[in-house]
Amino acid sequence: MSTLKKTAAALIAGVLIAAAPVAAEAKELFLYNWTNYMPPDLLKRFTAETGIKVTLDQYDSNETLLAKLQAGGTGYDVIVPSDYMVKIMADQGLIQDIGVNQMPNFKNVGGPLKAPYFDPDRKYTAPYMYGTTGFTYDSAVTGPLESSWKEFFEPKEVLKGKIGVLNDQREVILAASYYLGVPACSEDPKQMKKVQDLLLAQKPFVALYNSDGTIERMVAKEVVMHQQWNGAAHRTKQDLKTAVYVYPKEGINLWADNLAVPVGAKNVEEAKTFINWMMDPKNIAEATNFTGYMNAVPGSAEFLDPALAKDPAVVPPKEDEALMKMAPGCSAKAKELMDKVWTNVRK
Template sequence: MNWKITAAAVGAALLASTSLASAEGELQIYNWGNYTSPEMIKKFETENNVKVTITDYDSNDTALAKIRQGGHGFDMVVPSQNYIPIWIQEGLLLESRPDEMANFKNVKEDLKNPEFDPGRHYTVPWAMGTVGIVVNTDVYKGPINTWGIIFDTPAELKGKVNVVPEMTDVIDAAVLYNGGKKCTGDLEILKKVRDTLVKAKPDWVAMEYGTIQKMGSGDFAASSDWNGSAMRQRLANPAIHYAYPKEGFVMWSDNIAILKDAKNVDNAKLFLNFMMDPENAGMNSAFHRYANGIAGSEAFMPADMKGAMEIEVPEELKSIAVPSQTCAPEVQELYTKIWTELQK
């Protein structure tokens, strides 16, 4: 953003005392890898004369730890909805009031007042999806709609299964597989979860995020995964299929926010408003292949996303979908203990 100084006599001193001095020309976004449309970013840069830099992270915990340390230099971040209350409670996000911005009218009605950010005082929708399973059906011909692919791996897939190492996703899946409820504090269920994970791990080949590339290359034949990633895999190889586990699956959203210590606040606010425009949100979805929360964006998304089973949860499966939520601190601590043991 270019700013004109009209009062030359006081310009230098005034400019140095405001956020406008540090806002000019730059925007630093900290986001999940392979999740931001280069075309959409170029459009924002051209329209606003702002240079955008994207720095990748691989998990909610990585992003949160980095920002907690301070001195990071980022302006914006894209946490998942179950982590956003933590960011807000710890004072890491700026109350930027997206609800008062011009394009807020485009946010879908059922997303204007989410539990994780009441009234949308901090966040703007980025993407939304599900956690399920991808399988290369050239390798495995059996039923794939079960977390058993991951936790009781069929013989054909042993040594060929990957687990995307997002802690909450993995433990939630194991909880559902063992008949529990998300964010359970039931110690009996959590012991079963721990045992399930430890027993299953030797059958896995990896715990990595790079599923799009490695499912495509054949390094992995199955993986826990997110639906947009799964669609990108299927478009590259029709033998790769996504499944909603019959034991239940989590529905989630990621949302972009401004950091409390951002240096380029004005440009960050411009970007929040930009992302609530249907064309821009649709352009981003065309890249990452997830739905988003902006009404009218579908008109700007590829035709192959409309009705795609990865994008639209089948009606008959909606009853087993579990909304993502923030677990109680004591439950989160138990999850972390299980996760730490799994990493050994």
């Protein structure tokens, strides 16, 4: 081939390459979720069914999540805030109205979480898991204990240095408030001083404040008692048969976690696809079977592990249902007092 023909062929090839359609970018989704709170196999199946690759990062408290969003460096497409935090984030313009109530699978949602106080129209969030926050103890070490926060906050000597506490300001202070008969989110400094005194007196019995690894810590018998979410208690009992989850007679926090899309998310359509997919009965059931928490999709029942229904940590006895309380978001004044108490306890 002559030099001229070679040059012409090269030019034509270049034009054809330039004119060829650009390959579609791979779809992706960045999920920011609580630690150990979504089955890896479920995410793999989502990718297989939708072609959307999921990258998962994890956090240990609503406050960690809030601080990340307030700093403006989210980088995430789906987040999992709890009930009270949804209201805070919506009021601060940190999450998007994604019209969850218009999504095809929203028809599967039922019960009180279809229109909860924190998002009554379900514009911002879809329900994920809900449960309670009590405490678990190893009855092989302690023997039977009273169903009271007294066992946790004013424990017996055998538990000195053997109690694990969640690194969660709200959960810890709410539990102490229930025990003392102090209103949730109290704005009274004297009442909050009582809460602080109780938590400070408990400290010699506390091995650590940590929301991660509660299951492994109990199973390994590194602690004898641990404040836990009920799903973690269920999973603890699978390997530690002598573990007992307590519904304290003074009251127990009822919470609901939700799927939301932060403002600034880069993959909004992929996020909507994921959230709608998670409201499918089979998919949300797989999450329940993994986490040990219940969901708000009644149709998921046929896909659930029968062991869940038999565990009172997951499905509370009828007589304990009245003990469950969903605390509202706290006022700025109450939050300031809680911050001071938590700072003094943790220093």
